[in-house]
Amino acid sequence: MQNRLLIIFTKNPERGKVKTRLAKDIGDQKALEIYKFLLEHSRKVTSKLAVDKQVWYSNKISENDIWDNELFSKRLQEGSDLGERMELAFKKGFAEGYKQIVIIGTDLFDLKTSDLEMAFSALDDHDYVIGPAKDGGYYLFGMNSLNSKVFRKKNWSTSTVLDDTLEDLLNFKLKILRTQNDIDVLDDLNDHSALKRLIES
Template sequence: MVKAPVAGRVKTRLGRDIGAIPATWWFRHQVTRLLREVDDPRWRTVLAVAPDTALHARFWPAHFPRVSQGRGDLGARMARLLRLPHPGPVCLVGGDIPSLSAAHISHAFAALGGNDFIFGPATDGGFWLAGLRHPSLAPAGLFSGVDWSTATALNDSLKTLAGRRVQLADRLSDVDRAADL
């Protein structure tokens, strides 16, 4: 899941600390690095782009298929993406996780062989990955009532999955503020 690297529209909390232009520069280069890392023949990498108007922008590498994230809060957009028809398990990751590697993605897909969901906990209480074995397993209230960008985002999300088999992946850090850099 990526946002168009437009100053003042991406990494706004980081931008408040270091300025909108440096935050946008960091994000653009981080996403470029991340896409190189996760471009792997073991899975199909698709860019889920926001806003919709940036779907066909030239700054995305041409060989990656793209879908729109659509409208709504982060939870509504993630739930929509997880429910899209797909032939196998799907994992969503953000573009702001510097230590994310292909090995983390591989581990997540392997874990979905015996679990319904997988989450990659973030050090700030949120998560860097949400994965689902099959779209039919996504409950109607998936990600409802989650207090996004808080220390309770992961726990709030897990509450929407009562009774499902959920695995947790490695804990990684995302970058939201200057201190995270």
């Protein structure tokens, strides 16, 4: 077993249940196509990473999907909100003996393997690493030991999450990565011709 673990939080790709804000403008089917495109990008980027990898599903584990069972172990998210689900995933990872754990979602088209490598390298001499998202949240978070406070008393999926989390980390050594853009609403597609082609086809 490695000392490093990447946790990937993903939603099961079901029509009408993914990219719901985006679906208001482009419809459920196109939103599902965008989400599947982002899933494939996430798979490619993370497959190359030389750490242990776990995919945590939102409502059921899919054994035969894009996530290769030999590269990714599969788990089921537990908890009443995003914070509780992330906290439990980190808690289990540290209980299993990992020393550095990073979590990401599957909403990023800009994410590169090098971003993930940089995040783990940062944990060699920082307590935490965070990747800010343009919408005021974060797309990546990592730590060397469990700090439950960062997952509690947050208004998830709002523009206050990043600032509130940074406040929790004021007294720690923190590495901040480049800001990236989650794909959540129609305007988020403007910088990505490949994604725009999907909704225009």
